[in-house]
Amino acid sequence: MGLQSDLLTVLGAKTVSAFESIVETRYASLFSELSYSLHNRYFLTGSFRRDGSSRFGINARYGNFYAFSGAWQVSDEAFLKGSNVLTNLKLRLSHGITGNSNPVADYAAYGLYSFVSTPASQYLGQLGAIPSQIPNADLQWERQQTTNLGVDLSLWKRLNVTLELYDKRNFNLLQSVPLPTTSGFSSIARNIGSISNKGIELSLNSRNTTGKLRWETDFNIAFNRNQILALTNNNADIYRNSYVGTILRVGEAVGSYYMPKYAGVDPQTGNPLWEILQKDGNGSVTGVTATSTIGLATLQVLGSPQPKWTGGLTNTLTYGNLV
Known part of the structure; x- marks a missing residue:
């Protein structure tokens, strides 16, 4: 640590932050x-x-x-x-x-706290702690x-x-x-x-x-x-x-x-298509349509x-x- 401090002084630099973990x-x-x-x-x-x-x-x-x-x-x-x-x-x-x-x-089973100096962990400008992991x-x-x-x-x-x-x-x-x-x-x-x-x-x-x-x-x-x-x-x-x-x-x-499952290309516009599955009340697939908006496509196991x-x-x- 002494050598590092001396080197930083010679280079005209200073320590902005430090981190240590065990x-x-x-x-x-x-x-x-x-x-x-x-x-x-x-x-x-x-x-x-x-x-x-x-x-x-x-x-x-x-x-x-x-x-x-x-x-x-x-x-x-x-x-x-x-x-x-x-x-x-x-x-x-x-x-x-x-x-x-x-x-x-x-430490996966422990409830942990974070002391990182961010606005979310500060209170009235002072360093505080925020929960970072739920215990199990x-x-x-x-x-x-x-x-x-x-x-x-x-x-x-x-x-x-x-x-x-x-x-x-x-x-x-x-x-x-x-x-x-x-x-x-x-x-x-x-x-x-x-x-x-x-x-x-x-x-x-x-x-x-x-x-x-x-x-x-x-x-x-x-x-x-x-x-x-x-x-x-x-x-x-x-x-x-x-x-x-x-x-x-x-x-x-x-x-x-x-x-989403790729369904080819729209021949009219050249846009990519994805499947939309039509289902009944029991969850059974009754039909398949296509959309060029991926956010509307049905997520499927592929x-x-x-x-x-x-x-x-x-x-x-x-x-x-x-x-």
Whole structure:
């Protein structure tokens, strides 16, 4: 600080404003695990943990989480041992619940005040404090419940296959939820509902050639289906930005696009057109018209930002010690 002040004096400058912040996070955890194996073919594992985080409200700071798994090394059974074709076969099953605190920032559950020197925080010309964040004493851990079935398979000691089927469900989903501007605040951190992720993952590794010239191929592909199961505000939609935004809606993927739907160009004027949906008293669509005024267009769910599948293919050639 002394060096900075001396430098500013030499340059003929002075300090107009200064800012300092301190961020602290604390976690407390208790963990236990029990493992058992029989004949090196049957495996069982169970675990339990209790975690606490300063990020959450005083009413729900701690969470209990568990997991258990089992595996069967089928290829070591007498009826498969010694096979030259099926060189490895392992079945795996696991189920458990884990906690997640990352979606929210530190102090997200606290009521905070701002001392920024602005006209809004002054009283009779003196520096004052204004509320800057609404407290949420019930803010708690986001929980992910996962069930996974896996198969590891090797053929001829050349082809390795791994197949995973999973069902992941997140409860007490943590999100920053927009608030009406009349509240004086822009958003609040809340547990807003639950989502589901179901999918399949497949990975293949093959050693195509061996010897001085070696060629290996790696391939993977994954399919995931994401869906919002419930929202705690009576399943009411949560969305941001009126025209180019995203929405949280039961039955849709997280972050689905929510905006006017483009309907082409008016052949008479050349102006862009957007759809207006005509609906009956039950909310069913009875007709579609078009408008050149985007503010009159009907906001619609136009798709998911998440890919239908992801994958990759890699070939590696090695000659001697060169790759």
